[in-house]
Amino acid sequence: MAATGEATVYDDVTRFGPNPPHGPDVSGGHPPFEDPHIDMTANEKEVFKYLLKPDDMYDENGVYWADLPIMKRVKFVSKVDRQETRREFAAFWQMFKNDPLAPIGFYFRNMVLPGAGLGLEGYVLFSIGNIKPLFQAAFPDCWKSNTICDKTWVNAIDYLEICGIIVGQILVGFIGDWIGRRWGLIQDATIMFIGLIMLVCAWGVTQNGWVICYAWSLFFYGIGVGGEYPMTATSGMENAVGSGKVSTREDRLHRGRKVVSAFLMQGWGQFFNQVILILLLLIFHHGSGNAPYSKIAAQYTYRVSFAIPAVGTAWLIYFRTFKVKASANRQLRLAKKKNAVTGYDVESLRLTFYYFGGRILATAGTWYMNDVFFYGNKLFQSEFIHVIMPTSSSIMPAWLYNLINVGVSLCGYYLASFLVDNKLYGRKHMQSLGFLMDFIFFIIPGTQLGYYTSKEHIKEFQAMYFLSSFFQQFGPNCVTFLAAAEVYPVAVRATAHGFSAAVGKLGALTAAVGYSYWSTQTKFWVVPWFGLAGVILNVIWMPDTTGLDLKEQERRWAYIRAGREKDYHGIAIHPKHLSLWERMRGVGKPYDPELDFKQRIEEMRGEWEERMQAKMQEKEQQHDDHFADDDDFHSEVSSYFKRSTKSPNMKGMENEKTPPAEGLDGANGI
Known part of the structure; x- marks a missing residue:
């Protein structure tokens, strides 16, 4: 990806090629793994913000909702709830118009x-x-x-x-x-x-x-x-x-x-x-x-x-x-x-x-x-x-x-x-x-x-x-x-x-x-x-898991399982999500949102490299130049870049970064 003065637009996530995407320059310098041919663009920074700081959990400045002052927290949570309520009612109404009995189903x-x-x-x-x-x-x-x-x-x-x-x-x-x-x-x-x-x-x-x-x-x-x-x-x-x-x-x-x-x-x-x-x-x-x-x-x-x-x-x-x-x-x-x-x-x-x-x-x-x-x-x-x-x-x-x-x-x-x-x-x-x-x-x-x-x-x-x-x-x-x-x-x-x-x-x-x-x-x-x-x-x-991403808990558990509990700095150890007993024991002391953001980018890079290597091996074994990529991570990034082509200068990003409404009918029963 060539460095330019404008945001680079991708038609498909595979344009990254076999090399992993490099993290944004979160400290103001060069990407963590410097490459003379690669530089971060504003578009890429927005991609990572979209993937790692979704707008139902973080405000426009990237602050986690539980870190906001009480009044700002109330305002942010109420705003997200109103938006979600409107989205669900819109999906419900559309479902009802298409078939009045569909909501019952x-x-x-x-x-x-x-x-x-x-x-x-x-x-x-x-x-x-x-x-x-x-x-x-x-x-x-x-x-x-x-x-x-x-x-x-x-x-x-x-x-x-x-x-x-x-x-x-x-x-x-x-x-x-x-x-x-x-x-x-x-x-x-x-x-x-x-x-x-x-x-x-x-x-x-x-x-x-x-x-x-x-x-x-x-x-x-x-x-x-x-x-x-x-x-x-x-x-x-x-x-x-x-x-x-x-x-x-x-x-x-x-x-x-x-x-x-x-x-x-x-x-x-x-x-x-x-x-x-x-x-x-x-x-x-x-x-x-x-x-x-x-x-x-x-x-x-x-x-x-x-x-x-x-x-x-x-x-x-x-x-x-x-x-x-x-x-x-x-x-x-x-x-x-x-x-x-x-x-x-x-x-x-x-x-x-x-x-x-x-x-x-x-x-x-x-x-x-x-x-x-x-x-x-x-x-x-x-x-x-x-x-x-x-x-x-x-x-x-x-x-x-x-x-x-x-x-x-x-x-x-x-x-x-x-x-x-x-x-x-x-x-x-x-x-x-x-x-x-x-x-x-x-x-x-x-x-x-x-x-x-x-x-x-x-x-x-x-x-x-x-x-x-x-x-x-x-x-x-x-x-x-x-x-x-x-x-x-x-x-x-x-x-x-x-x-x-x-x-x-x-x-x-x-x-x-x-x-x-x-x-x-x-x-x-x-x-x-x-x-x-x-x-x-x-x-x-009792910890309070309200509003906590369940997969973030699994991410914390991966650190514990690997014997690296103190290396985890994410929101699963935010004081809001810990019990009084856990806070008294100092479980939440390593919490550091900035360090965690950098860490998550590096983890994403590692996951990308593993997937690319696996797919290259699969390609060599099958002698097939075309292979499907149905991974959730790939599809999320791909859909993001496809939407980005409609807004190359990233204008109106407030609306674009919100994923399409999953619709009421998207939930899976057991």
Whole structure:
């Protein structure tokens, strides 16, 4: 490339030839690797600025958004959000004009299908608690008085279900990092399908035998459910990132929304389960939801309710086997190839515990606290229903109130998906607020339980019940699911997520055991402090990854994996993205944006040289003068230069440097 007084215009990236592009003279002198025939132009400087400092992360002066003063930060973030909102609405409107039903299809492809497994498990798992009152009413000698059934086995239903989930979370998380995400997804759906068949067909020569068969069927089903957590989180997140070297706006601006939108299908599973149970009971109980309930009506209701998701799970096996592409494993495969790992990356797991021990404490600890609260929310429901209808033997009021509660929870899920990527609020603040509000809504009635459970004040109690459900979803329940995958490297992401989720389920087990022995007043005294503990864990040990490029985290991990932690100077160690504990330990001291920019250029040069050498070897082997270049990095640079031909003097660069709108239909579902 000859040095000229004007910006050089390229028709194609291959004009660089086999030699790598040289970095801009960031210090005012010559390029880092000086070449007498090559000089940097203004065009090249803009190329590197476009690739390394995208305008949704850096202002016009190249300053990272988290480095801006607070008022400028608010102005910059608000501007980016407005632009992205307009872009998405424009894409949505264009989609709607072309086909009014297209937005519905988009939502199903990108939100419903990725979360279908969690929707099905939410349907079944929460069905267990909903069906239990029906069993107690229809089979009182077995399920209520325990005269003909072993009380230990009746109670074991809850314990074995949770134990199965814990086994699945740890086991499938390990398999997902060892064999791959796609295999884990197929395996989960298969286990859940077999488990549902077992639940539908569960029987015994005695009622106690039926209870035992039912309990072990739940254990087996729970293994598949547990695997859904790490597999849905990791595959959904990595599909948002893409597979190339150049990060995408979709990852940076909407990664959290994609994952939470898949996770909230769990709420829809609960909703549809409750609706279907109400309808089935009315059908099989002769149009009445009132007691007494016949054994036949109870059997048909619960068996048909499990047969319905079995059909959906069978379809999920087909979809994941034949429709989910092998590219679902691409991020993991690239990470293993880079580190020359063929099986499970044991070294990355060791380094994760060494360098990210505080993060493990944060993701696992907050999930534990959240699950205690998740089960604690049931306290409100039983208490205020007992006050409203103290003599009622019907299960229908509890089901109807639960339906309302699930609807309120869904509002929390959706609001979380809308705000989880907002840089001015984001994950960490959302989780702290959710824990704090749950603490308040439990401690208030705990101090005055008799007052709030009286008929005169039951409405206030009911309001706190619904608000505690809302803030749990609009906070810890969504954030724990997201953060447990997001703050770890790709090589052990599923393992770390599965471990965190398993510790969380120990919280559910704590609640299940504790509630069997504590009085109502004791429960209201004990449970709130788990929320306060969640706030403390979150504030001290949880990093805030809102607005952080996920691939930049992988770049930092590459330095750690190579034993060069102190040589990394990028935004992944910006104080904004580190926990209080990590900042106190000095993890962010090497942060230096100017040095990092030079470093990234040199890394880009090295990557270019490797690719050129590989392609030259391929060309020599195939004796072919024409070979395709479909690498994301090449296509980004090529498209940039093609656009540059329309503006040789780089005028209007503000608009040109923004990549074409990916469109709402560009996202990939898992």
